[in-house]
Amino acid sequence: MATDLVADRAPDPPKSTRGRVPRAAPKTPGRRLALLLRNRWLYLMLLPGVLYFLVFKYWPMYGLHIAFKDYVPFLGYSGSPWVGLEHFEELFTGPDFGRLMANTLILALLTVVFVFPAPIVVALLLNELRVRIVKRSVQSLIYIPHFLSWTIVASLTYLLFSADFGVLAGFIHDVVGGQRVDYVAQEEWFRPIIILQLLWKQTGWGTIIYLAALANVDTQLYEAARVDGAGRWRQLWHITVPAIRPAIVVMAILTSGNLMDSGFEQIWLMTTSLNRSTSEVFDTYVYYIGITQGAFSYSTAVGLFKGVVGVFLIVGSNWLAKRLGQRGLY
Amino acid sequence: MVLTNVTRRRRPSIRHYDSFGSRVFDALNIVVLVSLAAITVLPLLYVLAGSFASEAEIDSRPFFLWPEKFVTDAYDYMFATDVFIRAMLTTIGVTLVGTAIQVTLTLTMAYPLAKRHLPGRTLIINLVLFTLVFTGGMIPTYLVVRELSLLDSYWALILPLAINPFYLLIVKAFFQELPEALEEAARIDGCNELAVFWRIVLPLSKPVIATFALFYAVAICNDYMSPLLYINDENKWTLQVLVRQLTAPNSDSENVLNQQGSALFPLQGLKFAVIVLATAPILLVYPFLQKHFAKGVLIGSVKE
Numbered sequence: 001m002a003t004d005l006v007a008d009r010a011p012d013p014p015k016s017t018r019g020r021v022p023r024a025a026p027k028t029p030g031r032r033l034a035l036l037l038r039n040r041w042l043y044l045m046l047l048p049g050v051l052y053f054l055v056f057k058y059w060p061m062y063g064l065h066i067a068f069k070d071y072v073p074f075l076g077y078s079g080s081p082w083v084g085l086e087h088f089e090e091l092f093t094g095p096d097f098g099r100l101m102a103n104t105l106i107l108a109l110l111t112v113v114f115v116f117p118a119p120i121v122v123a124l125l126l127n128e129l130r131v132r133i134v135k136r137s138v139q140s141l142i143y144i145p146h147f148l149s150w151t152i153v154a155s156l157t158y159l160l161f162s163a164d165f166g167v168l169a170g171f172i173h174d175v176v177g178g179q180r181v182d183y184v185a186q187e188e189w190f191r192p193i194i195i196l197q198l199l200w201k202q203t204g205w206g207t208i209i210y211l212a213a214l215a216n217v218d219t220q221l222y223e224a225a226r227v228d229g230a231g232r233w234r235q236l237w238h239i240t241v242p243a244i245r246p247a248i249v250v251m252a253i254l255t256s257g258n259l260m261d262s263g264f265e266q267i268w269l270m271t272t273s274l275n276r277s278t279s280e281v282f283d284t285y286v287y288y289i290g291i292t293q294g295a296f297s298y299s300t301a302v303g304l305f306k307g308v309v310g311v312f313l314i315v316g317s318n319w320l321a322k323r324l325g326q327r328g329l330y
Numbered sequence: 331m332v333l334t335n336v337t338r339r340r341r342p343s344i345r346h347y348d349s350f351g352s353r354v355f356d357a358l359n360i361v362v363l364v365s366l367a368a369i370t371v372l373p374l375l376y377v378l379a380g381s382f383a384s385e386a387e388i389d390s391r392p393f394f395l396w397p398e399k400f401v402t403d404a405y406d407y408m409f410a411t412d413v414f415i416r417a418m419l420t421t422i423g424v425t426l427v428g429t430a431i432q433v434t435l436t437l438t439m440a441y442p443l444a445k446r447h448l449p450g451r452t453l454i455i456n457l458v459l460f461t462l463v464f465t466g467g468m469i470p471t472y473l474v475v476r477e478l479s480l481l482d483s484y485w486a487l488i489l490p491l492a493i494n495p496f497y498l499l500i501v502k503a504f505f506q507e508l509p510e511a512l513e514e515a516a517r518i519d520g521c522n523e524l525a526v527f528w529r530i531v532l533p534l535s536k537p538v539i540a541t542f543a544l545f546y547a548v549a550i551c552n553d554y555m556s557p558l559l560y561i562n563d564e565n566k567w568t569l570q571v572l573v574r575q576l577t578a579p580n581s582d583s584e585n586v587l588n589q590q591g592s593a594l595f596p597l598q599g600l601k602f603a604v605i606v607l608a609t610a611p612i613l614l615v616y617p618f619l620q621k622h623f624a625k626g627v628l629i630g631s632v633k634e
Contacts, residue, residue, distance in 0.1 A: 138367045142370050
């Protein structure tokens with residue numbers, strides 16, 4: 001309102017801290033120092049967190065260069081000799097690569113087809129549920145498994161599906177009169193079990209975001225649609241689904257970035273010596289080769305390959321989402 | 331009664347237009363969702379029932395939700411051996427200390443990052459964002475932990491997980507939404523940034539702190555990967571490791587507990603009981619926190 005009045009005054013500290021940086025002021029060394037000093041408490045508060053990121057996030061990134069070395073713990077990072085792309089060649093030409101890639105991608109594909117849409121469907125069903133007590137109770141109950149650990153989920157799976165005293169095997173044996181099958185040890189049952197676990201553990205929690213998006217829909221839209229003669233199916237298709245589309249896109253991008261991550265704990269806990277042909281994925285392979293066998297450089301190369309593919313996937317799907325006219329993640 | 335029903339209804343006029351198909355859908359919908367909830371809960375109830383059942387009953391009945399005879403053999407055995415008690419104390423200790431550190435670091439880092447005038451803020455935020463897309467991965471992180479001599483130390487279960495970047499960004503978004511006038515008033519009254527944070531911002535953030543404390547506590551209490559990677563010492567096992575050791579297929583459970591199979595050793599019951607023991611703390615606090623967490627997880631995530 002009174003720009004000239006302000007101009008005469010000495011440049012006092014910014015009134016509002018929001019977005020009004022005194023950007024016009026020249027950044028002389030003295031001014032920088034003054035800024036640092038004025039914000040000393042803020043910088044002090046930042047320090048532990050920044051240290052955490054440097055030590056536990058960026059130091060490992062520096063450590064990635066041992067993928068191009070023959071890392072010997074005794075010689076350290078700097079003493080170990082460079083070997084170029086040797087470990088990558090070993091990975092790509094080795095006998096394990098095809099199986100690892102197939103197992104990882106098949107699990108990712110099954111996840112996209114079965115696990116990703118489940119919370120959307122459940123959220124839509126919950127949204128149509130008009131008896132509020134039932135809606136509340138169902139919600140509270142299906143959130144629970146999210147808070148259980150993978151060790152618990154794996155143990156439950158063994159209790160329910162293994163041969164010795166698994167519920168399913170016992171049931172089929174005692175009631176139907178069939179063979180006792182050790183579902184958790186069979187390689188062909190590995191993938192269905194992993195998907196079932198994911199559905200059981202994560203579906204309820206996944207509905208939260210979609211339910212929030214649904215709660216924000218303007219009820220007038222529904223009234224207008226009803227006046228125009230739209231039934232419930234039409235309302236669902238033309239109002240409800242478009243309302244959660246942005247949420248779906250963001251979740252899809254986030255999921256695509258994790259396609260190469262098969263969930264180490266879950267898979268590791270369900271891996272047995274009998275199902276390794278379908279169960280071994282990049283994540284568990286890295287652990288197996290790196291930690292239990294001590295091949296640090298080679299397993300780092302495997303991890304690096306996996307990480308780089310993951311970055312491409314997330315950047316690519318974000319680009320695709322933008323091309324398709326959605327907002328995208330960044 | 332009819333009246334209260336009408337006032338409670340969210341979409342008052344909808345019933346008027348209900349067709350037969352629409353009502354069939356409503357009925358089916360309830361059936362589907364209730365079965366879904368049942369499938370979710372039944373395995374947990376089975377484990378609870380099994381933990382109070384006799385060895386013979388677990389072997390003979392395929393599935394039950396109420397034991398024929400209530401026995402507490404498994405629990406008696408569990409609380410008589412120090413393996414379980416040590417694992418439980420370890421888990422509780424690591425969870426409490428870990429959560430305190432995680433919440434403190436997240437809050438103190440999120441607050442300065444929420445100040446748009448802070449020079450260098452964008453750089454740090456970008457460094458944090460980058461870690462969401464790309465990380466060093468398992469082996470380089472393991473080597474760092476080893477380099478810091480944290481192997482076989484409880485700190486290895488805490489420090490590498492000290493800040494969850496997602497939570498950090500959500501808390502930062504929450505801080506940015508706080509009314510600025512409050513902070514300005516405090517500053518005029520002579521508070522420095524630390525005092526503003528302590529006296530104004532933290533009290534306003536209690537629900538957020540509670541939510542993320544819960545999330546951090548659950549994550550650290552449920553963590554199996556860190557003990558698997560960093561802990562070899564059997565005396566430092568957490569509950570999750572114990573659950574795994576006891577219930578894994580072909581596991582040498584008798585050996586785990588230094589017990590040679592005697593008739594009194596309730597091996598099957600222990601598998602159930604240890605799951606109950608590891609699940610109980612979370613499910614006990616769940617009803618009290620359930621109100622908050624849905625709200626908490628959405629802070630900052632649905633802005634537009």
